[in-house]
Amino acid sequence: MKQEFTLEIVSDNNFSILNRIVNVLNRRRVRIKKLIAHENHDDFTRGSAILLVYTTADLMEKVKHQLEKLIEVEHANYYEGNAQYYALNEKNNRQVA
Amino acid sequence: MGALLTKTESKAQSEVQTAKKISGSEVLLRSLIAENVKTIFGYPGGAIMPVYDALYHFQKELDHILVRHEQGAIHAAQGFARVSGKPGVVFATSGPGATNLVTGLADALIDSTPIVCITGQVFAHLLGTDAFQETDVVNTTIPVTKWNVQVTEAKDIAPAVAKAFYIATTGRPGPVLIDITKNAQNELIEESEYRQCKSVRTYKPTPVLQYDQVEAAAELINNAKRPYLLVGQGVLLSEASKELLAFVEKTGIPVASTLLGLGAFPADHPNYVGFLGMHGNYGPNINTNECDVLIGLGMRFDDRVTGNVNKYAKQAKIIHIDIDKAEINKVVKADVAIHADAREALHALIGYCKPNKHEAWLQSFHKLNQVEYEKVTHRELNHPKDDLKMGEVINHLSRFTNGEAIVVTDVGQHQMTTSRYYKYKRPRTNVTSGGAGTMGFALPAAMGAKLAVPEKEVVAVIGDGGFQMTLQELGTIMQYEIPVKVMVLNNSFLGMVRQWQQLFHEKRYSATEMVNPNFIKIAEAYSIPAIKVERREDLQPAIQKMLDAKTPFFVEVVVGKEDNVFPMVPAGACVSDCLLEPPTPNP
Numbered sequence: 001m002k003q004e005f006t007l008e009i010v011s012d013n014n015f016s017i018l019n020r021i022v023n024v025l026n027r028r029r030v031r032i033k034k035l036i037a038h039e040n041h042d043d044f045t046r047g048s049a050i051l052l053v054y055t056t057a058d059l060m061e062k063v064k065h066q067l068e069k070l071i072e073v074e075h076a077n078y079y080e081g082n083a084q085y086y087a088l089n090e091k092n093n094r095q096v097a
Numbered sequence: 098m099g100a101l102l103t104k105t106e107s108k109a110q111s112e113v114q115t116a117k118k119i120s121g122s123e124v125l126l127r128s129l130i131a132e133n134v135k136t137i138f139g140y141p142g143g144a145i146m147p148v149y150d151a152l153y154h155f156q157k158e159l160d161h162i163l164v165r166h167e168q169g170a171i172h173a174a175q176g177f178a179r180v181s182g183k184p185g186v187v188f189a190t191s192g193p194g195a196t197n198l199v200t201g202l203a204d205a206l207i208d209s210t211p212i213v214c215i216t217g218q219v220f221a222h223l224l225g226t227d228a229f230q231e232t233d234v235v236n237t238t239i240p241v242t243k244w245n246v247q248v249t250e251a252k253d254i255a256p257a258v259a260k261a262f263y264i265a266t267t268g269r270p271g272p273v274l275i276d277i278t279k280n281a282q283n284e285l286i287e288e289s290e291y292r293q294c295k296s297v298r299t300y301k302p303t304p305v306l307q308y309d310q311v312e313a314a315a316e317l318i319n320n321a322k323r324p325y326l327l328v329g330q331g332v333l334l335s336e337a338s339k340e341l342l343a344f345v346e347k348t349g350i351p352v353a354s355t356l357l358g359l360g361a362f363p364a365d366h367p368n369y370v371g372f373l374g375m376h377g378n379y380g381p382n383i384n385t386n387e388c389d390v391l392i393g394l395g396m397r398f399d400d401r402v403t404g405n406v407n408k409y410a411k412q413a414k415i416i417h418i419d420i421d422k423a424e425i426n427k428v429v430k431a432d433v434a435i436h437a438d439a440r441e442a443l444h445a446l447i448g449y450c451k452p453n454k455h456e457a458w459l460q461s462f463h464k465l466n467q468v469e470y471e472k473v474t475h476r477e478l479n480h481p482k483d484d485l486k487m488g489e490v491i492n493h494l495s496r497f498t499n500g501e502a503i504v505v506t507d508v509g510q511h512q513m514t515t516s517r518y519y520k521y522k523r524p525r526t527n528v529t530s531g532g533a534g535t536m537g538f539a540l541p542a543a544m545g546a547k548l549a550v551p552e553k554e555v556v557a558v559i560g561d562g563g564f565q566m567t568l569q570e571l572g573t574i575m576q577y578e579i580p581v582k583v584m585v586l587n588n589s590f591l592g593m594v595r596q597w598q599q600l601f602h603e604k605r606y607s608a609t610e611m612v613n614p615n616f617i618k619i620a621e622a623y624s625i626p627a628i629k630v631e632r633r634e635d636l637q638p639a640i641q642k643m644l645d646a647k648t649p650f651f652v653e654v655v656v657g658k659e660d661n662v663f664p665m666v667p668a669g670a671c672v673s674d675c676l677l678e679p680p681t682p683n684p
Contacts, residue, residue, distance in 0.1 A: 012298075012299055016235055061426075062426070065423035074298075
């Protein structure tokens with residue numbers, strides 16, 4: 001059964017990295033409801049992407065491992081529901097401010 | 098921001114001296130030499146011309162093989178890498194030169210082959226302007242590479258090369274691509290010492306062996322009544338054949354091989370039970386659903402192996418050992434998962450496993466294989482009145498070479514037939530396109546393999562369809578006098594598709610019949626001696642003549658037009674429903 005997950009990806013920041021991340025999701029036809037991507041405020045060579053996706057738990061686990069195969073991705077974690085999406089977004093906004 | 102987003106570092110005063118300046122192209126070539134590259138397969142063009150100009154002065158250090166199509170270059174690099182274990186290196190120009198690499202990149206990615214491709218690109222200020230021969234190579238090749246990068250400044254070339262080689266050759270190997278703009282190739286920078294890449298912060302290619310999982314696996318194995326080991330290419334990539342042999346001889350477990358694992362375990366060993374999968378041997382397929390412990394070692398449970406995954410080994414406990422974490426639990430659920438290099442895992446596992454024998458279980462495989470021999474193999478090898486059979490051709494080739502040649506196959510019926518009838522004994526002697534099934538792979542891959550290991554016999558076995566996809570590489574073979582042997586099994590059909598049309602589409606042969614040219618005249622036009630075999634009595638002398646030749650040699654064997662490859666597990670069927678003959682139509 002499909003449900004919302006918050007996917008948090010921590011990676012290097014460089015040209016085409018966001019494209020690589022989204023490609024993995026597109027290939028598996030995972031629906032992306034919302035997406036935020038940003039450079040780290042104190043180190044522009046690193047960044048994060050936070051996505052609100054809609055998929056099954058089984059596929060979420062498989063996609064996590066496929067994302068972590070991307071060379072520039074440090075880790076990919078996911079949480080059930082959307083609460084963590086808004087919490088992580090808020091945390092990033094406070095850091096930037 | 099620079100070409101890559103990097104922090105600038107200040108130079109120590111002592112480094113600010115007048116040092117020799119060299120071009121980015123020369124930096125590239127020196128970096129490749131530092132990575133022990135000797136052979137490059139390539140095709141020049143406008144956007145990579147500075148590199149080729151610099152290459153002119155490195156002819157002693159680097160052998161550049163001019164191919165006839167960039168796809169030939171990358172398949173040749175794959176053949177080179179498969180037999181040697183070293184990364185294959187490819188040069189291509191921008192635009193269509195780079196896009197011609199895409200098929201080979203996809204092939205190398207799915208089959209875990211280390212390749213480093215260097216593509217020329219237009220000047221950096223022209224990027225995104227639809228310039229002549231400009232293509233967005235990085236975004237085009239993201240889905241078909243393990244990693245890629247675009248370099249727009251000469252200072253980034255050496256670090257990109259170092260990182261590329263590290264990524265291509267570690268963990269699960271794969272293809273990488275470096276796209277270098279023309280200004281970066283021309284730019285002069287100070288010469289500096291090349292530094293190999295030893296780590297990448299975000300990339301962890303070497304798993305840490307979890308001993309609790311090894312113990313759990315050993316407990317299952319020690320208590321198993323019908324254990325069964327499936328080996329894949331991971332054993333070859335890990336160079337774990339010796340450890341595998343020791344493990345099998347200690348535990349007495351029957352061993353079957355995937356397509357890309359052929360050669361990892363000697364085919365003449367008593368514990369070897371055959372090739373598994375869609376056209377694999379009967380015993381290995383049937384007994385998948387009879388075993389109580391199934392061990393997948395360096396294999397990924399591809400759909401050609403599992404058939405209907407909902408009916409695959411449901412009765413068994415599954416142990417999956419693989420270096421790629423994303424493969425574990427991707428297709429089948431593992432009861433025990435060991436995320437590890439195959440050799441390291443075997444080395445640990447053998448210590449925990451008890452000596453054992455499973456004679457009755459092993460004999461069950463041989464009994465099933467005997468059924469296959471009577472219904473399929475015997476007919477394939479002993480039918481004096483019929484047209485020449487693909488199986489008998491390969492059987493003779495296997496006998497003549499003692500199962501020790503490097504055999505490079507293309508894709509289709511001949512490929513499955515070779516996998517069944519050629520008795521591979523040694524690692525890195527089977528070269529084929531597995532996951533992608535790329536027709537046209539074999540001819541260039543065979544020439545690449547021969548250049549990697551010139552002392553070994555290399556035979557390409559190709560169908561009439563696949564041969565015509567890359568036959569332009571006969572030109573490369575002619576120019577460099579590469580003594581590779583080429584056997585085309587000609588049935589005037591796209592045979593595997595025709596077989597499916599016969600079995601599943603009521604013989605509606607839609608666009609599969611081929612009217613072929615005179616292959617002998619084509620080979621001779623490339624100054625390659627050639628023989629056509631149409632009669633059984635000419636077959637063995639032709640094979641002998643081919644193997645005796647010190648030059649390239651071409652043999653065309655005319656085989657039965659509508660012969661089929663059995664056994665077969667139809668797509669979507671259960672491995673237990675392995676067919677030994679065409680299904681009987683419903684009345």
